[in-house]
Amino acid sequence: MIGADIVLESLKKANIDTIFGYPGGVVLPLYDRFPFHKEIRHILVRHEQAAGHAADAYARVSGKIGVALATSGPGATNLVTSVQNAMMDSVPTLFITGNVARNLIGKDGFQEADATGIFMPTVKHNYLVTNANDLAPTFAEAIYIATTGRPGPVHIDIPKDVFLEDAEFNWPKTINLRGYKINDEVDSEQLAEAAELINASEKPIIFAGHGVIISNTSNLLKKLCEKGDIPVITTLLGIGSMPTDHPLHYGWMGMHGSYHANIAASNADTIIALGMRMDDRALGRFADLNHNAKIVHIDVDPAEHDKNLKATVPVVGNLSTTLPSLINNIEETNHADWIQWIEKIKSEHADSMSIPNTDKLSVQYVVNSIAKENKKNELVVVTGVGQHQMWAAQHMNISKPRQLITSGGLGTMGFEVPAALGAQVANPNAKVWSICGDGGFQMTFQELATIVDEKLPIKFAIINNGYLGMVRQWQELFYKENLVDVNMSQPNFMKIAEAYGITGIEVTKKEQVSKAIIQANKIEGPVLIDFKVESEGNVWPMVPAGASLSETVESAKEL
Amino acid sequence: MKHTVVALVEDKPGVLNRIASLFRRRGFNIDSLAVGTTHEEGISRMTIVIEGNENIADQLEKQLFKLIDVIKVENFTNQNAITRELALIKVKASTQNRREILDILEVFRAQAIDLSTASLVIQIVAHKDTIDALIDNLSRFGILEMVRTGRIAMRRGYTTTTDEVIEYFDDSSKFHSQIGRLSNGDFPFVSD
Numbered sequence: 001m002i003g004a005d006i007v008l009e010s011l012k013k014a015n016i017d018t019i020f021g022y023p024g025g026v027v028l029p030l031y032d033r034f035p036f037h038k039e040i041r042h043i044l045v046r047h048e049q050a051a052g053h054a055a056d057a058y059a060r061v062s063g064k065i066g067v068a069l070a071t072s073g074p075g076a077t078n079l080v081t082s083v084q085n086a087m088m089d090s091v092p093t094l095f096i097t098g099n100v101a102r103n104l105i106g107k108d109g110f111q112e113a114d115a116t117g118i119f120m121p122t123v124k125h126n127y128l129v130t131n132a133n134d135l136a137p138t139f140a141e142a143i144y145i146a147t148t149g150r151p152g153p154v155h156i157d158i159p160k161d162v163f164l165e166d167a168e169f170n171w172p173k174t175i176n177l178r179g180y181k182i183n184d185e186v187d188s189e190q191l192a193e194a195a196e197l198i199n200a201s202e203k204p205i206i207f208a209g210h211g212v213i214i215s216n217t218s219n220l221l222k223k224l225c226e227k228g229d230i231p232v233i234t235t236l237l238g239i240g241s242m243p244t245d246h247p248l249h250y251g252w253m254g255m256h257g258s259y260h261a262n263i264a265a266s267n268a269d270t271i272i273a274l275g276m277r278m279d280d281r282a283l284g285r286f287a288d289l290n291h292n293a294k295i296v297h298i299d300v301d302p303a304e305h306d307k308n309l310k311a312t313v314p315v316v317g318n319l320s321t322t323l324p325s326l327i328n329n330i331e332e333t334n335h336a337d338w339i340q341w342i343e344k345i346k347s348e349h350a351d352s353m354s355i356p357n358t359d360k361l362s363v364q365y366v367v368n369s370i371a372k373e374n375k376k377n378e379l380v381v382v383t384g385v386g387q388h389q390m391w392a393a394q395h396m397n398i399s400k401p402r403q404l405i406t407s408g409g410l411g412t413m414g415f416e417v418p419a420a421l422g423a424q425v426a427n428p429n430a431k432v433w434s435i436c437g438d439g440g441f442q443m444t445f446q447e448l449a450t451i452v453d454e455k456l457p458i459k460f461a462i463i464n465n466g467y468l469g470m471v472r473q474w475q476e477l478f479y480k481e482n483l484v485d486v487n488m489s490q491p492n493f494m495k496i497a498e499a500y501g502i503t504g505i506e507v508t509k510k511e512q513v514s515k516a517i518i519q520a521n522k523i524e525g526p527v528l529i530d531f532k533v534e535s536e537g538n539v540w541p542m543v544p545a546g547a548s549l550s551e552t553v554e555s556a557k558e559l
Numbered sequence: 560m561k562h563t564v565v566a567l568v569e570d571k572p573g574v575l576n577r578i579a580s581l582f583r584r585r586g587f588n589i590d591s592l593a594v595g596t597t598h599e600e601g602i603s604r605m606t607i608v609i610e611g612n613e614n615i616a617d618q619l620e621k622q623l624f625k626l627i628d629v630i631k632v633e634n635f636t637n638q639n640a641i642t643r644e645l646a647l648i649k650v651k652a653s654t655q656n657r658r659e660i661l662d663i664l665e666v667f668r669a670q671a672i673d674l675s676t677a678s679l680v681i682q683i684v685a686h687k688d689t690i691d692a693l694i695d696n697l698s699r700f701g702i703l704e705m706v707r708t709g710r711i712a713m714r715r716g717y718t719t720t721t722d723e724v725i726e727y728f729d730d731s732s733k734f735h736s737q738i739g740r741l742s743n744g745d746f747p748f749v750s751d
Contacts, residue, residue, distance in 0.1 A: 116573065121580050125627040128572075128739055137734045145627060177735050179569060179630040303621035306614060 003132035004030045004163040007096070008037040010139035013171050016067055016094075017041060018058065018425060020051035024071025025111055026098035029163035043425065043454060046446040048075050050418035052082020052095065053444075057405050057422030059091050061380060061430075063216065065147050066422065067094045073111030076157075077118065081412060083153050084122040088409025089237060090214060092151035094142060095119070101161040102130060116157045124152030130159065132167035144175045148182050150301040151214060183316070186325050190315045194272075194296040195329030197313060201270035201294070203338040204230045207253065207282075210237035210408070211275015211299060211319055213401040218242065220323040221274065227327055229334040230272065231342055233261040235282045236393060237408040238275075243399040250342060251353075253549065254282040256390040258353055259541045260346040262549035266290050267341075273297045275319050278308040279409070288548035298322050352541045352554035353394050360534045361510050363391045363463050370433050370461060371396040373517040380405065380423050380430040384416035384440030387469035390539045392435045414443030417460070421447055424456040431459070431521065438464040438490055448500040451526050459520045460528045462493055465535040473538045477559060478545075493530040505529045561590060562609050562616040563635040563642060563712050565720055569628040570596065570603040572739045577626055578605070587611070587619050591644075591709030599721060601736040602630065606711045633720050635712045642712040645682070646690045651701035652679040660700060667693045678703060 001009070007030060011019070018041045023031045034042055045051045048070040055066030066086075070079050076097040086093040099105065100112045116128045125145050127138050138156060146154040198204055212221050212234075218241045225232045225248045232242050234252045242249040251258030253265050262284075265271070271293045276282070278297075283289050286309050297304070297311035298319060305314035315322055355364040367388070371379065381396055382405045383389040389406055398404040405423050407415040420434035441462050451458055463469075472486040497504025503523050505516045507530065520527040541554045553559055568574050575594065582589050590608040597604045609619055616634060624632045635642070652660050653676075660679060664671060667689060673680035681697070683690055687710060694702070714720060 117576065120573070120577060121584055130739065134734070134738045138738060141735060172734070177627060179735075180627045301625070303618070303625050305621075307618060310614075 001167065001169050002029070002033075002163065003135055003158070003165050003167060004033040005036070006132060006135040006167060006169050007139065007158070007163070008033060008040060009169050010136050010171065011067065012037065012039055014065070014139065014143045016065065018043065019067040019069050020045055020054040020058070020422065021069030022048050022051055022071065022075060024075050024098070026072045026100060026160035027069065027075075027163070029160060030069075030098065042069075043421075043450065045418065045421075045450050047444070048078035049082050049414075050421070050444055050447045050450070052079045052093075053085065053412070053415050053418035054422030054425070055093050055095075056082060056086045056089075056091050057382065057419035058426040059086075059093055060405050061402050061423045061426035063402070064426075065092045065094055065143060067096065069096045070098075071111070072097060072099045072115065073113045076113055076115035080118060080122060081410075083119060083155065085407055085410040085412045085415065086153040087122050087124070089407065090151050090210060091153070092147045093153040094146055095123075095153055095155040097155065097157050098163070099128070099157050099159045102159045105159060115155070119155045119157075122153070123155045126155035126157065128157045129162055132162050132165035133170065135162070135167065136169050136171045140172050141175055141177065145177075145180060149180075184318070184321055186317060186321050187315055188325060190313060191322060191325050192329060194298070194313045194315055195326060197270055197294050197296055198228060198230075198272060199331050199333075202335065203268045204228065204270040204272060204335065205264055205268035206230050206232040207265070207271060207273040207276055208232055208234040208238040208241045209274060209276025210235065212238055212241040215275060215300075215319040216401070217319040217323055218401050220319065220327065222246070224323060224327050224330070227332050228330045229336075229339070231264060231339055233257070233265060235276050235279070235408075236406065239393055240398045240401045240403045244397045245399065248339075250346070252393065255284075255543045256394070256539050256541065257282075258346075259349040259552050259554060260342055262541070262543065262552040263345050264342045266548065266550035268293050271295045273299075273311075274323075275299060277301075277304045280308070283309065284543045284547055284549040284551070288550065298326075349554065355395065356537075358534075359510060361508065361513070361531065362537060363388055363465070363531075363533050364395050365510060366461065366463065366513055366531050366533060367392045367435060368395040369513045370435070370517055373514055374431050374433065374521065376400075378429070378431045379403065380427060380432045382406070382416055382420040382423050382432060382434045384435070384437045385411045385413045386437045386440065386471075387473065387537070387539050388435050388437050388463035390470075413437065413440040416440055417444040417447045420458045420460070421451055421454075421456060424458050425454070432457075434458055434460045436460055436462045437469065438462055438466065439468045439488060442491075445496065448496070448502065448526070448528075452500055452502060456526060457524055458526050460526070462528065462530050463533055464490060464493070464530050465533050465537070466490060467535060469537075470539070472536070476538070477556060493528060497528040502526045502528060506532070508532045560610075560612065561636075562611070562619075563640070563710060564607045564609060564616065564620060564623070565633045565635055565712055566605045566607065566623055566629055567597070567631040567721065568603050568605060569630065569736050570601050571628065571736060574603070574628045577628060578623065581622055581626065585618070585622060587615065593709040593711050595711075597721065601733075602721070606709070608710050631720065635714070639715045640712050641715060642686060642710050643684055644687050644690055644708055644710050645684050646694075646705065646707045648681045648683070648694065648697060648702060649704040650679050650681065650697050651677060651703060653677060656700060660697070663693070663696050667696075669693055
């Protein structure tokens with residue numbers, strides 16, 4: 001068997017049936033063998049970055065590993081953004097690149113880049129395979145590393161002549177890495193201490209992070225909060241870990257999170273942080289997050305403990321093994337006074353995150369209408385980065401894990417188009433709505449061609465305000481309204497839709513919104529809606545950069 | 560304060576790159592880094608000296624251990640351990656003041672290992688502070704050149720840092736230790 005066949009057999013062995021890729025010189029020997037491995041669906045994208053983001057979203061929606069493939073040199077460097085994106089958000093992904101033949105490595109040959117070196121700080125681990133006999137064990141190891149513990153991207157770099165070399169398909173029976181041990185034992189001592197803190201608390205609060213979704217433990221989260229009567233707030237990536245209509249769900253925290261969530265976080269006496277990495281956008285100024293709270297921090301990655309915020313009781317472990325034990329250890333109780341206190345703040349500040357009462361076309365109204373006009377259990381929302389992302393997170397009632405696919409850590413504009421592609425491939429029956437910024441859309445809309453090729457019925461909602469909205473908001477608020485390079489001219493999006501052979505709908509008035517969404521859902525193929533929204537809205541509430549959550553403001557007047 | 564951290568790592572291409580890149584990226588302030596082989600094939604041992612508070616040392620240990628190729632990390636700072644460093648120092652030495660220098664070396668248990676009419680090469684194996692003191696004493700003669708290895712460390716007594724690591728090692732983990740080396744010799748040239 002030649003190396004190329006070993007690569008494809010390895011993927012099959014790991015139950016991988018879909019890869020996103022783009023061919024080029026050194027991966028030709030691999031592409032040459034695709035027709036002989038029909039079980040693997042190769043989706044031809046239009047840019048390698050899109051292959052990476054599609055694989056990323058595929059993994060987030062399906063819970064399986066996502067795979068992207070690119071050629072050497074520019075193919076590999078084009079992947080870098082998507083690799084870092086998967087790294088920051090802990091997404092199990094496998095990136096395969098070709099490289100020049102072994103004898104040309106280090107000789108600056110045509111399309112050579114030191115992909116192994118370039119990817120090194122952006123991946124969980126990476127490999128340069130220099131012998132076809134190593135291919136199968138490398139893939140087994142790589143997939144194991146990518147999908148276990150704290151998931152993340154793993155990169156495999158394969159020289160062209162390794163694809164052509166004859167070797168055995170020696171898939172290993174077991175994986176044993178002495179530098180990477182998954183510890184499934186529950187640290188019962190730490191958990192008992194955590195439970196003691198929680199039992200003694202009068203004002204506890206749970207921070208639910210992406211880890212709850214990654215580890216499929218939202219049912220355990222529900223049990224925990226119900227038994228201990230503990231209010232839950234989520235991070236941006238934790239949205240969906242709790243249904244929004246659950247009585248203990250109090251929105252999401254952070255720079256544009258709910259006012260009451262931020263204030264509750266600042267006033268709790270015990271914080272139970274689950275599967276989160278204590279990010280600055282979620283917690284504001286670390287030093288002043290909460291001076292009195294004891295912090296229980298459960299995370300599978302011990303390096304997250306005490307990195308940004310000192311934990312009173314750090315617990316290392318997967319939520320699927322630690323939460324059952326914690327639930328057993330905590331007392332059934334109620335915190336009616338504390339919850340009432342939060343409820344009071346919530347009702348007093350209900351207006352700070354509401355849909356504006358205006359005849360103009362507001363983004364909040366648009367995204368909320370998309371949520372309303374779709375069935376809750378069918379909708380998957382993909383967003384770009386910026387104002388529209390925050391409004392989508394605020395107003396779309398995301399109530400299921402894996403229902404909101406958004407670039408959190410890296411904040412990658414342009415994620416929305418290729419990520420929607422990956423999301424729809426992962427779940428063909430879902431109604432995938434991609435909420436696009438007019439800026440982000442223009443970064444990656446070449447993927448409309450892929451979407452048409454693959455007959456994916458994705459609905460694109462371009463939130464078109466003619467601005468890089470979030471940048472404009474910052475220039476207005478923090479740079480004395482000195483608007484520089486944020487006012488963008490737009491192409492005629494209807495003509496773009498037409499050029500790609502998909503339906504385009506233009507919406508300029510509030511009363512057209514619902515009709516357009518219903519119409520788009522009825523069309524079997526992809527649809528692009530250009531929502532020409534109010535151009536200068538700002539996202540509220542807001543924690544100004546460098547401020548603490550307790551300094552959350554609800555309008556520009558407070559700044 | 561200074562922390563001495565010992566790491567056992569896979570002896571394979573790219574490991575030093577990963578570790579150096581981690582230090583740079585996370586802003587760790589490294590005083591010295593010494594790398595060498597161990598008695599176990601496939602394992603290299605690094606001794607890292609880092610300047611910073613407890614928190615920084617704790618992060619360094621955790622971030623290092625997170626690398627797949629790092630097998631074990633141990634902080635020697637509050638342990639009963641021997642730490643040593645080797646220095647080679649070339650000083651100006653005339654026939655007139657050579658005796659004086661040799662007397663100094665005796666006090667510091669250093670040795671002269673090379674000699675010319677105008678110079679001496681001195682070797683010292685000692686704790687960092689001792690080497691610093693020797694250098695202080697030699698500076699008035701004129702130091703021509705100096706090289707230091709950086710600190711290495713080992714636990715006192717019977718216990719070792721390598722015990723459990725060797726226990727883990729079996730045939731199935733051999734693969735990971737070996738993969739990634741470019742083979743020797745010429746490959747058939749592949750024209751694109």
